[in-house]
Amino acid sequence: MLLLLQIIVITLSFISLEHETLAALPYTSVVLPIHKHTDASKPLYSVQVMTAYVNMQFLKQNLLIDTDAPIIWRTCSLQWNMYQGSCPPDTQCAFPVSCEEYQCTEARTSFSYKNPYCQRETNKSTLPGWGECTCPINVVNPIDASCVQTQLNYDDFTFNQSNGGNVYTGLYGAYPNAACAPSSSLQSFPANVTGVMALSSSPYALPARLVDPLKRVIGLCLPSTLSALGVLLYGDSPYYLLPQSSVDVRSYLSYTPLINVNHSDSFGYYIGVNNIVIKKRSIAIPADAITKISTTEPYTILRSDIYNPVVRRFSMVTKRIPQATPVPPFGLCFSSSTSGTQVSLKVPDIDFSLPEGKKWTMSAANSIKQVTPDVACLALVDGGASFEPAIVIGSFQMEDNFLVFNLENSTFGFSSSLLRKKTSCSNFNYTLVSSY
Known part of the structure; x- marks a missing residue:
């Protein structure tokens, strides 16, 4: 009996040590x-x-x-x-x-x-x-x-x-x-x-x-x-x-649910977008529209019924900036030089309003693409009238944003531009x- 108790104690000690070792692991x-x-x-x-x-x-x-x-x-x-x-x-x-x-x-x-x-x-x-x-x-x-x-x-x-x-x-x-x-x-x-x-x-x-x-x-x-x-x-x-180095980037994040989509040919990640807001004006998103996150599409693609009102609104609030001939695949471009000198365009944020009042903000760093020394374009692409899913968030819009795909609780975290926090994705x- 004593031998059995000794074996049990030793076994429990090993189990306890194993759990302590796992808890003390230096890496997460x-x-x-x-x-x-x-x-x-x-x-x-x-x-x-x-x-x-x-x-x-x-x-x-x-x-x-x-x-x-x-x-x-x-x-x-x-x-x-x-x-x-x-x-x-x-x-x-x-x-x-x-x-x-x-x-x-x-x-x-x-x-x-x-x-x-x-x-x-x-x-x-x-x-x-x-x-x-x-x-x-x-x-x-x-x-x-x-x-x-x-x-x-x-x-x-x-x-x-x-x-x-x-x-x-x-x-x-x-x-x-x-x-x-x-x-x-x-x-x-x-x-x-x-x-x-x-x-x-x-x-x-x-x-x-x-x-x-x-x-x-x-x-x-x-x-x-x-x-x-x-x-x-x-x-x-x-x-x-x-x-x-002492600030946990998670303190910058907002979270929205990941959506399960019944697409047999896709294992990607989807979120809901309620509307797109540009300078306090809201562009409604159809109730059946879904939004996909893509690391292989370079720019955000919008179905035509969403793209057209977004571009009209953006054009209206930037009417003081001289427009330039569009450079494909973009439909709205601006002159970004004055007297031969390249200038930084001051444009309003584009806010993607998400469920539960969350907001993913696309600042100029993620909405304006410099395509030539003299021309910068709104980095949105018209996907056409039947494009599905209705919105695909492209990689340009994700640069210098910290994103978290939490598959444990099916949520998507986003920071908006880290540049506004005086850091970037290149600062690890x-x-x-x-x-x-």
Whole structure:
């Protein structure tokens, strides 16, 4: 009996120690640096991830941020026996999922990108020298909407730990089912970007594949310049940006519910917008209209019945600013030079009024795009009369805004422009700090 009591005490001590260790973990999130790219057909953003560990160091890849993609995919080489040293030097290798495994069927039925122009998914492909079939799945290139046939794999990513204000030397491993794509699928991609990082609500996106102690909360801050990094933090974390290193950015945030939308081909994030307000005049939004958040559409798109009154109102309240010939895809542009000198346009805020009295403000930094040295345009695009969803918030409107997709409680947090708080998305402290 005494021996049994001793075993119970020792077991409880280990359990208590384990809980204390988890509670004392120095990190609350993992961190990924964000790059902005302008060398493709539209501005895009990527996160840098660590992949294979080769010759005592991690290989790295830049993957496009896509809040709508159903699955992570990247260029890599499938190797059945990669753990026996068959992977070529400095090559991104991954272990394939066989068509006979349940993960193959599950992946094909867990998301729907059944583009009629896609190749039919079959189980006939095999790797050279091996009789086992691979698992082809179709994805869509978010830049040119082309169909890409990829091969499902067992992947391996590594991230730095963070407390929301620093990058720790400690590492966190994630092991999602992702997909290997041919290098030919990257022709429309920015230089040095080799795949797509899915951040959607799909069961095969990154948020579904990061586990305890991390909570399903995405903190996203897109940079507005090419020269400095933005930041993606995953986990229920405070957020700190220089120079206010003691101010939790969450104190700047307002929150609105994420809406569940029955779109079989979309795993993106949607919110409700009641109206758009410009200089105290409200433009009503149809009751059936929904709003999507997109990291791959560069500018906010409005259905014509919303776009037209918004542009009319904005034109009216800026009538003292000389207009210029519109530069596609924009419909309202202004002269931004005086006597050959570029000037900063003073325009009113555009407020997106949300449920429960919340307001997401688009200041000039997020509403006016300088397209030439002499011309600046209202960065809204007419989607046409039948465009759905009725509103898509584009990435230009999200730059230097801190956004939080909280999948634990289905809310969306937004800061409006951080520039008005004397900071920006490029002010995260990437100095490496010891975890110990």
